[in-house]
Amino acid sequence: MNFKRHGLIAGIALTATLALAACGSDNNEPTTSASGGASGGTGSDVACASGTLTSQGSSAQGNAMAEWAKAYQQKCSGAQVNYQATASGAGITAFQGGTADFAGSDSSLKAGDEQTKAAARCGGAPALNLPMVTGPIAIAYNLDGVKDLQLKPETIAKIFAGTVKTWDDAAIKADNPSATLPSTAILAVHRGDSSGTTENFTNYLTQTAPSVWTFGKDKVWKAPGGSGEQKSDGVAGAIKKTAGAIGYVEWSFAKTNALATAKVGNGAGEFTALTGEAAGKTIAGAKVTGTGDDLAMTIDYSTKEAGAYPIVLVTYEIVCSKGNAADKLALLKGFLGFTSSKDGQAQLDKLGYAPLPETVRAKVEASVKNLA
Amino acid sequence: MLFRGTATAAGSMVLVIIAAIAIFLLVKAIPAINKDTENFLTYKDWFTDGDQPKFGVAATAFGTVLTAVIALLLAVPVALGIALCLSHYAHRRVATTLSFIIDLLAAVPSVVFGLWGRDYFYEPIANFSKWLHDVAGWIPIFGSNGPYGKSVLLGSVVLGIMILPIVTSLSREVFLQTPPENQEAALALGSTKWEMIRTAVIPYGRAGIIASVMLGLGRALGETIALALTLGSVFAVNFDLLGPGGVTIASNIASRFGEANEFGRSALIASGLVLFAITLVVNMAARAIVYRRREFVGGSA
Numbered sequence: 001m002n003f004k005r006h007g008l009i010a011g012i013a014l015t016a017t018l019a020l021a022a023c024g025s026d027n028n029e030p031t032t033s034a035s036g037g038a039s040g041g042t043g044s045d046v047a048c049a050s051g052t053l054t055s056q057g058s059s060a061q062g063n064a065m066a067e068w069a070k071a072y073q074q075k076c077s078g079a080q081v082n083y084q085a086t087a088s089g090a091g092i093t094a095f096q097g098g099t100a101d102f103a104g105s106d107s108s109l110k111a112g113d114e115q116t117k118a119a120a121r122c123g124g125a126p127a128l129n130l131p132m133v134t135g136p137i138a139i140a141y142n143l144d145g146v147k148d149l150q151l152k153p154e155t156i157a158k159i160f161a162g163t164v165k166t167w168d169d170a171a172i173k174a175d176n177p178s179a180t181l182p183s184t185a186i187l188a189v190h191r192g193d194s195s196g197t198t199e200n201f202t203n204y205l206t207q208t209a210p211s212v213w214t215f216g217k218d219k220v221w222k223a224p225g226g227s228g229e230q231k232s233d234g235v236a237g238a239i240k241k242t243a244g245a246i247g248y249v250e251w252s253f254a255k256t257n258a259l260a261t262a263k264v265g266n267g268a269g270e271f272t273a274l275t276g277e278a279a280g281k282t283i284a285g286a287k288v289t290g291t292g293d294d295l296a297m298t299i300d301y302s303t304k305e306a307g308a309y310p311i312v313l314v315t316y317e318i319v320c321s322k323g324n325a326a327d328k329l330a331l332l333k334g335f336l337g338f339t340s341s342k343d344g345q346a347q348l349d350k351l352g353y354a355p356l357p358e359t360v361r362a363k364v365e366a367s368v369k370n371l372a
Numbered sequence: 373m374l375f376r377g378t379a380t381a382a383g384s385m386v387l388v389i390i391a392a393i394a395i396f397l398l399v400k401a402i403p404a405i406n407k408d409t410e411n412f413l414t415y416k417d418w419f420t421d422g423d424q425p426k427f428g429v430a431a432t433a434f435g436t437v438l439t440a441v442i443a444l445l446l447a448v449p450v451a452l453g454i455a456l457c458l459s460h461y462a463h464r465r466v467a468t469t470l471s472f473i474i475d476l477l478a479a480v481p482s483v484v485f486g487l488w489g490r491d492y493f494y495e496p497i498a499n500f501s502k503w504l505h506d507v508a509g510w511i512p513i514f515g516s517n518g519p520y521g522k523s524v525l526l527g528s529v530v531l532g533i534m535i536l537p538i539v540t541s542l543s544r545e546v547f548l549q550t551p552p553e554n555q556e557a558a559l560a561l562g563s564t565k566w567e568m569i570r571t572a573v574i575p576y577g578r579a580g581i582i583a584s585v586m587l588g589l590g591r592a593l594g595e596t597i598a599l600a601l602t603l604g605s606v607f608a609v610n611f612d613l614l615g616p617g618g619v620t621i622a623s624n625i626a627s628r629f630g631e632a633n634e635f636g637r638s639a640l641i642a643s644g645l646v647l648f649a650i651t652l653v654v655n656m657a658a659r660a661i662v663y664r665r666r667e668f669v670g671g672s673a
Contacts (some may be wrong), residue, residue: 087630115635187519187616192605196633218421227521227616228605230627237491242498244519326551 034162043103044348046338049330050078057083057091057104059231060196061133061315063252063351065104068339071347081335095318096121101323102336105129106196108296109318123323129296129316130364132339134352136279137201137287137311140239141246142261143167145182148273152265153208153302153310159246160188160205162225175265184281189238189247190230194219200313201248205302208267208310221256250313251279252352266310267302275281276354279307287313291320293367295360312354322372334372342362380600394648400550400641404408404635407591409639412642417607418624421638429621431607436620436647441597442613448585450532450540458540459547460569471544480525490522494602497526501614515558516615522604524618528573530602533593535588542587546580554649564602580664585653593651596622 011303055065062085070092081102086094091103095116108129109115118127137158141149144165153160155171158164173365191198198221215222219338229235229247236253239245244263251274254261263271272278285303290296301310316335324332338344345355356364393462407414407425415428449558454474458467501520508514516523550573558568605627610617626638632640 077492089631089633185519187520188519193627194599218419220421220628221621222417222419225606225616226607227602228603228619228627229522230601234490234601241491241494241520242519245521279439 010057023202028303030249031039032364036297045345046072046219047334047339048076048079048136049334050076051327051331052080053082053101053328053331053335054085055081055091055100055102056086057100057318058088058092058106058133058196058315060084060106060250061104064133064348064353065366068335068344070243071344072335072338076334079335081331082128088193091116092314092318095127098204101325101332102317104133104315104335105315105318107199108290108316117319118318121216122320123321125320126294127318128294128321128367130336130340130367131295131297131314131356131360132317132336133315133348133353134279134283135315136251136274136276136309137197137204137248137313138251138254138259138274139246139260139262139264139311140236140241140249140257142241142243142256142317143182143246144243146176146179147183147260148269149179149260149262150258151262151263153205156264157209159186160190160226161223162188162247163212163216169276171179175271187245188226189235189242190221190223190226190247191231191235192221195231196211196315197248197250199315200310203210203299204311207301209311221293248311249342250352255352263284263308265316267304268306268308270306271307272307276307276349278307279312279354280357281305282310282312283314283323283354284359286360288360288363293370294300295367297360297362311336321370324371329371333368336368336371340368390589397641397648398640401645404638404642407635408610408639416609418628420632421630425635426427427503427638429643431645432611432619432621432624432643433650434609435524436602436622436650438595439528439603439613439618439620440589441534442524443592444529444585444589445537446529447532447588448539449638451536452543452581452585454536454540455544455547456569456573458544460573462488471541474537474540477533478541482595482598483601485530486598489526489602493530494522494526497523497529498618499561501525505614513611513613516612517616519616520614521616522602522618523601523614523616525610525613526601527599527618527620528613530598531592534595534598535591538591539584539588542584543577543581546577546584549580550576582658582661584662588653589654589658590651593647594622595620595665596626599623600626621650622631646672 011368057247065083069083072081073079076080088105088107092114094100095103098121100237103201107117109127119125139151152175155175158171166183166314168183172181175212196219199219202215203217206217221228229238232249232253235247235249238259239247239259240257250289261274263273265271282299282303285305286297287301288295289298297314299312299314303310348355408427409424410426410428412428414430415426416431419425422429453671457469462470498520501523505512506516554572554576555568558572563571599620600623601621604616605619606617607619608617621643625644629637629640
């Protein structure tokens with residue numbers, strides 16, 4: 001009968017699906033060979049250790065971590081570093097629960113519950129925020145025939161708040177006196193999921209255009225209108241395929257999608273193009289607000305430094321100052337020592353991140369040495 | 373005796389699981405709802421961070437129902453057409469192959485539908501939206517004058533394609549079960565094939581059609597990642613189908629859960645409770661309809 005025959009086919013299909021699913025699920029278990037102790041560097045100044053590090057968190061630093069893990073594992077044969085780019089919140093939760101050896105986060109641990117739980121996980125010692133991956137946030141746009149778009153903070157705020165609706169609006173014209181702007185409608189693209197990129201970007205708008213941007217800073221997008229996209233690749237993809245779109249996205253994603261990026265007005269009153277160097281100037285002006293080995297930072301978005309690109313993102317590694325598992329400590333210090341080394345930071349430039357300024361980098365390196 | 377015991381245990385297990393889910397949702401949700409500084413049922417936005425959490429399900433619940441209903445309106449006529457074609461018009465061998473292919477459509481993971489909708493289907497829908505606005509812009513639901521991006525229309529069309537296989541294969545089975553005597557009697561009375569289908573096949577299968585539509589609706593209400601990828605996640609309550617917009621309870625949970633703190637998660641679970649309630653109401657309505665129609669079709673449903 002018809003039904004039986006279908007049942008047979010469906011049965012075969014089911015079996016095939018199960019078999020395929022079984023094949024797909026067994027490749028994410030790392031081979032563990034945990035044993036502590038530094039086993040001597042093979043690279044120039046990389047401290048090698050064998051074992052497995054498990055970590056997760058911010059997707060903004062996912063590309064950087066993947067690159068570092070690959071480079072470190074090449075130099076140190078017995079080491080295995082896993083970084084899952086889930087989300088900052090998930091990373092912190094995993095770190096507090098003890099399932100991650102360190103967490104990547106777009107914001108430092110908040111005083112109160114977050115810090116207390118992290119300290120409890122570290123056997124009472126405080127958890128440290130170590131700035132490790134910094135990167136500019138690009139204002140990427142898709143507008144035929146308009147190169148070198150220039151935008152002041154107030155204009156950016158107006159666009160994303162939905163008060164400027166077309167590209168030939170007077171506010172945009174005032175910033176770009178020489179450009180011929182079409183009357184295309186603006187599609188302002190923002191992150192639909194919660195993200196540290198949104199938090200940094202809205203923080204920037206809050207500080208530089210307080211009269212226009214009244215929505216405050218938050219991980220979730222609070223302004224009305226626009227269109228939400230999932231993750232950075234969603235934002236970049238939406239800008240790429242929609243004429244008239246503009247959005248904020250980590251520079252690395254703007255680069256890989258070959259998107260045009262706007263020049264942004266800074267506190268010195270000039271429009272600055274996005275380069276690693278220009279972003280580094282803003283980060284160099286950031287103040288360290290953490291105490292001791294903790295290096296939580298505050299960024300001055302309205303920096304008056306000439307040539308500084310003001311919209312930057314600082315992401316942290318969150319790690320126990322003391323109380324790290326004995327069999328992980330050597331590898332943890334080795335890996336984070338590598339990522340905070342000059343050599344490690346230099347590898348990020350091609351990925352669209354900016355290296356840490358030397359003053360900050362030296363402090364991070366010193367903090368990593370003090371881990372216990 | 374042993375068999376009876378096992379069957380009873382299995383049957384009561386369903387109740388236990390449902391009750392456990394409801395209790396879990398309630399326990400997690402109530403503290404969050406109590407701390408909400410806005411009305412949980414009528415507030416549109418979803419801001420759970422900070423000292424004064426403000427969140428409500430007005431926009432998400434509305435979006436859930438809206439996308440599901442539009443998806444049904446688009447998918448059900450097509451699905452019934454396919455089902456009738458497969459059961460009564462197509463050559464038997466063709467029908468077998470085709471129905472197998474349609475069943476395969478049900479096996480495509482929803483994230484694939486979502487990515488396809490976001491990356492490839494997006495542009496045709498944007499062009500179609502523009503055309504629709506030019507032609508019928510005076511109808512309020514097509515009133516948006518752009519930019520046309522990820523809209524309720526895009527999400528609903530993708531959702532419609534996703535529920536197509538369920539509705540099709542269930543109603544095909546129902547149509548195939550129409551007693552041959554009824555069909556032959558209709559033909560013998562001189563009706564054409566279409567009249568036979570209208571007078572014998574469709575009335576006989578009505579309860580089954582409703583059941584299949586309700587199953588499709590259930591899937592549409594709960595669909596998560598495909599809508600998270602294709603809707604614009606704009607928290608608003610309106611019938612604008614073309615402009616960037618749309619958010620559903622499930623898509624909101626999917627996009628917010630990763631970065632949410634403990635309180636934020638409780639709040640999202642509270643919205644899950646609302647979805648649970650909506651689904652329950654829909655299912656009960658479906659049951660009621662099927663029950664009411666039972667006598668009409670002779671108790672076979």
